[in-house]
Amino acid sequence: MTLKNVSAMIKERKEEYLNQLFTLLRQKSISAQNIGIRDCAVLLKGMMNEVGIDTRLIETDGHPVVYGELMNSKNNFTLLIYGHYDVQPPDPLDEWVSPPFEPTVREGKIYCRGAGDNKGQLMAHVLAVKTYLDAVGELPINIKFVFEGEEENGSVNLPSFVEENKELLKADLVYSSDGSSHESDAPLMLLGVRGMLYLELTAKGGEWDNHSGNKGNIVPNPVWKLFDLLSTMRDSSGRVLIEGFYDNILPLSPKETELLKSIPYNQEEIGKKIGYPDLKMDGETYYRKLTMEPTFNICGIHSGHIGEGAKTIIPSKATLKMDIRLVVDQSPDDIYKKFCTHVKKYAPDINVKRIGSFKPSRTSAELKCVEVVTEALREAYNEEPIIQPSLGGSLPDHVWTEVLQLPSILVPYANFDQGNHSPNENIEIDYFLNGIKCTCYVIQKLGDYEKDIKKEGTISIDKGGML
Amino acid sequence: MTLKNVSAMIKERKEEYLNQLFTLLRQKSISAQNIGIRDCAVLLKGMMNEVGIDTRLIETDGHPVVYGELMNSKNNFTLLIYGHYDVQPPDPLDEWVSPPFEPTVREGKIYCRGAGDNKGQLMAHVLAVKTYLDAVGELPINIKFVFEGEEENGSVNLPSFVEENKELLKADLVYSSDGSSHESDAPLMLLGVRGMLYLELTAKGGEWDNHSGNKGNIVPNPVWKLFDLLSTMRDSSGRVLIEGFYDNILPLSPKETELLKSIPYNQEEIGKKIGYPDLKMDGETYYRKLTMEPTFNICGIHSGHIGEGAKTIIPSKATLKMDIRLVVDQSPDDIYKKFCTHVKKYAPDINVKRIGSFKPSRTSAELKCVEVVTEALREAYNEEPIIQPSLGGSLPDHVWTEVLQLPSILVPYANFDQGNHSPNENIEIDYFLNGIKCTCYVIQKLGDYEKDIKKEGTISIDKGGML
Numbered sequence: 001m002t003l004k005n006v007s008a009m010i011k012e013r014k015e016e017y018l019n020q021l022f023t024l025l026r027q028k029s030i031s032a033q034n035i036g037i038r039d040c041a042v043l044l045k046g047m048m049n050e051v052g053i054d055t056r057l058i059e060t061d062g063h064p065v066v067y068g069e070l071m072n073s074k075n076n077f078t079l080l081i082y083g084h085y086d087v088q089p090p091d092p093l094d095e096w097v098s099p100p101f102e103p104t105v106r107e108g109k110i111y112c113r114g115a116g117d118n119k120g121q122l123m124a125h126v127l128a129v130k131t132y133l134d135a136v137g138e139l140p141i142n143i144k145f146v147f148e149g150e151e152e153n154g155s156v157n158l159p160s161f162v163e164e165n166k167e168l169l170k171a172d173l174v175y176s177s178d179g180s181s182h183e184s185d186a187p188l189m190l191l192g193v194r195g196m197l198y199l200e201l202t203a204k205g206g207e208w209d210n211h212s213g214n215k216g217n218i219v220p221n222p223v224w225k226l227f228d229l230l231s232t233m234r235d236s237s238g239r240v241l242i243e244g245f246y247d248n249i250l251p252l253s254p255k256e257t258e259l260l261k262s263i264p265y266n267q268e269e270i271g272k273k274i275g276y277p278d279l280k281m282d283g284e285t286y287y288r289k290l291t292m293e294p295t296f297n298i299c300g301i302h303s304g305h306i307g308e309g310a311k312t313i314i315p316s317k318a319t320l321k322m323d324i325r326l327v328v329d330q331s332p333d334d335i336y337k338k339f340c341t342h343v344k345k346y347a348p349d350i351n352v353k354r355i356g357s358f359k360p361s362r363t364s365a366e367l368k369c370v371e372v373v374t375e376a377l378r379e380a381y382n383e384e385p386i387i388q389p390s391l392g393g394s395l396p397d398h399v400w401t402e403v404l405q406l407p408s409i410l411v412p413y414a415n416f417d418q419g420n421h422s423p424n425e426n427i428e429i430d431y432f433l434n435g436i437k438c439t440c441y442v443i444q445k446l447g448d449y450e451k452d453i454k455k456e457g458t459i460s461i462d463k464g465g466m467l
Numbered sequence: 468m469t470l471k472n473v474s475a476m477i478k479e480r481k482e483e484y485l486n487q488l489f490t491l492l493r494q495k496s497i498s499a500q501n502i503g504i505r506d507c508a509v510l511l512k513g514m515m516n517e518v519g520i521d522t523r524l525i526e527t528d529g530h531p532v533v534y535g536e537l538m539n540s541k542n543n544f545t546l547l548i549y550g551h552y553d554v555q556p557p558d559p560l561d562e563w564v565s566p567p568f569e570p571t572v573r574e575g576k577i578y579c580r581g582a583g584d585n586k587g588q589l590m591a592h593v594l595a596v597k598t599y600l601d602a603v604g605e606l607p608i609n610i611k612f613v614f615e616g617e618e619e620n621g622s623v624n625l626p627s628f629v630e631e632n633k634e635l636l637k638a639d640l641v642y643s644s645d646g647s648s649h650e651s652d653a654p655l656m657l658l659g660v661r662g663m664l665y666l667e668l669t670a671k672g673g674e675w676d677n678h679s680g681n682k683g684n685i686v687p688n689p690v691w692k693l694f695d696l697l698s699t700m701r702d703s704s705g706r707v708l709i710e711g712f713y714d715n716i717l718p719l720s721p722k723e724t725e726l727l728k729s730i731p732y733n734q735e736e737i738g739k740k741i742g743y744p745d746l747k748m749d750g751e752t753y754y755r756k757l758t759m760e761p762t763f764n765i766c767g768i769h770s771g772h773i774g775e776g777a778k779t780i781i782p783s784k785a786t787l788k789m790d791i792r793l794v795v796d797q798s799p800d801d802i803y804k805k806f807c808t809h810v811k812k813y814a815p816d817i818n819v820k821r822i823g824s825f826k827p828s829r830t831s832a833e834l835k836c837v838e839v840v841t842e843a844l845r846e847a848y849n850e851e852p853i854i855q856p857s858l859g860g861s862l863p864d865h866v867w868t869e870v871l872q873l874p875s876i877l878v879p880y881a882n883f884d885q886g887n888h889s890p891n892e893n894i895e896i897d898y899f900l901n902g903i904k905c906t907c908y909v910i911q912k913l914g915d916y917e918k919d920i921k922k923e924g925t926i927s928i929d930k931g932g933m934l
Contacts, residue, residue: 213860393680
């Protein structure tokens with residue numbers, strides 16, 4: 001059996017594969033600050049070509065897409081693999097135990113910015129192709145790769161890239177690995193994502209920072225302006241008071257509720273792993289709040305003196321960054337409009353800047369391809385996979401389900417406590433190696449699926465799309 | 468007439484006196500960050516000894532006091548001059564037109580951190596003594612100098628310094644120059660200060676920054692915790708809701724109301740000068756809010772991602788700095804207690820740290836010494852002085868009025884738009900030179916006053932204290 005060769009080969013090549021990942025990790029690629037992005041794209045392209053994937057950079061209005069394909073005219077089924085080579089900024093720097101761009105192994109984990117999100121997971125796909133080719137020979141399906149460089153920046157140019165390259169990207173299924181595995185360590189499959197709207201609010205007081213004694217009670221304070229506005233937007237229970245905010249949310253289907261209930265949940269374990277030991281809710285509530293309800297989160301706020309000691313000023317400016325996670329069928333455009341209408345009513349002098357957004361998406365759990373991939377996961381991990389109807393986070397999944405009208409399946413390869421977006425981000429070595437194995441199994445099972453279709457003399461491809 | 472020599476001499480020595488000030492300005496002395504403080508104290512001591520003032524450093528638990536005296540057993544009246552040689556941090560650095568610690572003259576103004584607050588005003592006293600001695604000969608009164616190095620840090624060690632050196636500091640009147648002149652350019656005399664309580668609030672969410680998608684709705688956000696607390700502390704009109712906050716405020720006396728009404732006020736001019744052209748209130752309201760009412764100000768807030776771009780996190784920590792200005796007879800200890808009681812009730816997991824405080828103070832406008840100094844100002848500036856019952860800002864004035872039981876008069880020498888605590892802090896050269904002149908006149912007039920007392924054969928010194 002070919003897949004046995006795969007496992008043995010991954011074991012043998014462990015050092016070589018780790019070194020490949022380390023090379024990619026050392027190359028900074030901070031999209032938000034445009035640091036090292038193009039160098040990283042070129043490096044990745046070279047690595048993919050080395051493996052035999054026909055790869056090139058495709059320019060966008062922002063950072064380039066690394067596009068690769070491995071096509072064989074004998075194959076009828078095409079898998080499109082998506083990932084991103086950009087990473088989050090590494091701050092706060094002083095909380096990293098080892099330097100953020102020097103991959104360092106401690107207790108079976110590779111610590112580095114991008115280790116889990118998303119370079120480790122992306123490399124697993126590339127190295128799976130290498131492994132499969134070397135262990136088995138040619139691939140039973142066609143594969144296309146879209147690795148973008150702006151995911152951490154809201155994937156601003158991915159929708160137009162996909163729109164403009166519909167023909168090039170023609171496929172039957174989209175497969176991505178991003179985000180974290182389930183805390184129970186069972187393999188996890190996700191069938192959608194929450195959307196997101198990222199906003200920056202700026203309030204102004206005087207034209208410059210003023211002495212708080214000499215001007216106190218006279219010049220308005222921009223932080224109070226933000227506070228006063230936000231207190232009209234959200235009550236202390238966390239409910240959003242913006243008119244129409246909850247209007248378009250679809251109720252959960254019975255199947256979705258059933259899936260939420262069946263996800264393993266260990267409150268204490270999760271509380272520890274997310275750094276919040278006070279966590280107190282049951283599993284269904286946890287997954288409902290995390291995947292099926294919108295958020296109203298503050299990512300950062302800054303005004304005035306934030307250093308040591310006492311500086312007595314009325315700041316001239318206050319800036320607040322928010323991300324609002326959205327669920328099907330909230331639209332970022334609509335929510336943005338409602339947000340602005342609210343600001344205009346309560347604090348018209350506060351500036352709202354839209355930094356980025358993602359639409360929410362969901363793929364039906366009843367599709368045949370979902371079944372095939374479930375089987376691949378079951379065999380690769382030798383464990384029953386968890387199917388979660390949506391990710392808590394956001395990915396540009398709607399470009400596949402909405403623009404390309406394809407089903408889209410997400411299987412995270414990073415460990416639950418990867419600390420993505422945090423200091424000491426990491427990926428467990430075993431998770432990385434299992435990821436390589438899993439992609440090999442997915443390739444194999446989709447190949448088998450294609451053969452079945454051929455035998456039946458007809459090609460009936462699943463239809464994806466929004467749920 | 469001796470005072471004529473004074474004016475001529477100041478004019479002649481302009482370059483020399485400016486160079487002396489520049490030397491002091493170039494020496495950083497940021498108390499909040501403990502940068503250059505001791506070097507500045509030693510430099511100042513040397514300059515004062517050069518002038519003939521017997522000067523030494525007196526250690527405290529924090530930064531040293533530069534103490535100097537010029538005593539003559541023939542004199543019975545002792546003036547205690549107070550100032551501070553420490554300065555505010557210079558940030559935001561990118562808003563300075565010229566480097567913050569390189570004195571630069573543009574259009575008749577010296578730009579430098581500390582130019583107005585307080586090195587320019589402090590040097591005016593030192594150079595006044597030099598001028599008076601060279602122009603007239605010996606001084607008609609004794610002078611003691613207390614120049615502290617922690618005023619911008621809340622003068623934390625000044626009260627114990629004064630308490631421990633009551634004998635050394637024995638005097639008849641305290642005279643200080645700090646803060647800004649009146650915007651009308653008329654000489655200004657202040658008879659008290661607002662107090663202040665400086666607090667730092669810290670709220671915590673998870674143990675580390677979490678991904679806002681993967682943990683959104685699960686891990687609490689510390690910024691929302693601060694917001695929710697503050698919304699119970701203050702209504703949107705700005706009124707403080709902490710129980711008992713307004714309890715001890717004394718109503719204005721008829722004399723004080725009269726003084727507030729008589730202060731010249733030009734709304735448009737002030738609005739421009741404070742960088743808030745939207746200013747809309749009458750003069751009495753302006754001065755009442757500025758000097759006779761407490762504030763509830765946010766000096767700074769910081770949490771999460773404050774750099775460019777979109778970082779999607781739930782911050783683990785949020786820090787807020789506040790200064791609450793207090794008026795007679797609010798006590799910082801009492802307000803702090805009430806603040807903490809409120810926090811304990813509404814958000815017991817938010818940490819409150821007391822950074823510093825000043826008691827409010829006021830000296831009666833009916834004292835004889837007030838009349839004498841008013842006369843000195845009238846003659847030095849050839850204009851009727853404005854008497855304001857209190858400064859909007861805070862100074863450790865209570866150590867004179869409460870600990871030493873002395874009257875205390877404040878005459879600011881810096882221009883109204885000195886931008887103290889702001890980028891591009893400055894002092895007008897003319898204001899600096901007039902300050903030197905003014906101190907000479909005060910010395911002379913207090914000397915005359917002493918002679919009158921002597922003639923009458925009795926020494927009856929005014930009593931200061933809290934009003």
